[in-house]
Amino acid sequence: MRRVWFMAALVSLGSAACATTRGMSPMSACEQGRTSGCGLWGDELLQQGDVAGADRAFGLGCDAGDMQACLAQGRLRMEGGDLTGAEPPLLKAYQEADEEGTLALADLREARGEPRDVESAERLRREAPALDKPDFEFVFAYRVDASNGLGNDITLNIQPMGLFERRLTFGGNLAFARSGASELNGFLGYQHFVSSWLLTYARLMVGGALDAIPGQGPNVGGELGAKLCLGPLGHLNVAVGSSRSSPAYVSMGLGINGILVLLAALH
Structure with missing residues (x-):
């Protein structure tokens, strides 16, 4: 019985506090x-x-x-x-x-x-739909490639409002294989906003395979993907792509507002 009265007292006090606030x-x-x-x-x-x-x-x-x-x-x-x-x-x-x-x-x-x-x-x-998106992002992705096996890449994705309301993007990415860095590419891309939280994109890449045989030529490729936008924080994305160095790959990534990454690095 004492426990019942104790609980009743707590409920009464909580109700009184809520009533005061409300x-x-x-x-x-x-x-x-x-x-x-x-x-x-x-x-x-x-x-x-x-x-x-x-x-x-x-x-x-x-x-x-x-x-x-x-x-x-x-x-x-x-x-x-x-x-x-x-x-x-x-x-x-x-x-x-x-x-x-x-x-x-x-x-x-x-x-x-x-x-x-x-x-x-x-x-x-x-x-x-593009207003609250970052001007630039660092993207950290996990990649599965048909020829090079497991790996990852780091991408700098620049998407200022001035370039068709963040629909045009450019940047560069460094891809890794199990043996180490495998390719370094620049890219130019276009984003289509399905809504403020979902967009699809396509990009063309050109660069070089870091372990390429002399005279092999540039590493040309492309990537198609979709992003789940997280407002000013960044995005989650999935993509499929192909390049001379990585003939067929699937990746999952996390893009983080570049300002947040730089602030974290400074600390």
């Missing part, structure tokens, strides 16, 4: 700088028909860095026909690499109907 209204939470409260407060005001109050609440959240609040404020103003007022919060979401906010900004500019705005909307839609 007791703060969304308005109070928002005014105290808790960004999640601003969105809730704005939703409550919308349900009450207070559009102006909801706009203010979403604005407070947006100013504090809540991209969902920026998106809500932008859409609310668009619904009210205020395309000029809707642009600043949606532009902020775009600048913070928020895909949904970027697509909403594209809708806004397309709604204006001006040729320059329509062109901008098309560009924003191309950018949206």
Whole structure:
């Protein structure tokens, strides 16, 4: 019986603590700088028909860095026909690499109907799935090759936004076989964004086999693959490829944001 009372006391204390935490209204939470409260407060005001109050609440959240609040404020103003007022919060979401906010900004500019705005909307839609991807990555892959057996490779994959919204990539890779380094290649590739988290790619490679017989010629090849994107952190990928030095291989890799790799190396 004592254990039952003890457990009941713990439950009561836990419930009281939760009630105290949850007791703060969304308005109070928002005014105290808790960004999640601003969105809730704005939703409550919308349900009450207070559009102006909801706009203010979403604005407070947006100013504090809540991209969902920026998106809500932008859409609310668009619904009210205020395309000029809707642009600043949606532009902020775009600048913070928020895909949904970027697509909403594209809708806004397309709604204006001006040729320059329509062109901008098309560009924003191309950018949206690529916004939060790294500018460059180090890729560490495990490779199974039909002729050279087990191995791995290290690739520097450079994919800046300026090259067709990260669809064009270039870099180099160093492949290893059991006996050691086997080939060094440069590559040029193209990525197709199926969605913001999945893309397929193809690349052409040219370089040299490090143990090649003199006069053998360049190591030419290609690779096809798919990436499961992890936002700004990097990606997971699988690929199949072939080159003069590695006639048929399958690989699985992990790409890590180059900035994170460099910071880790410095420490």
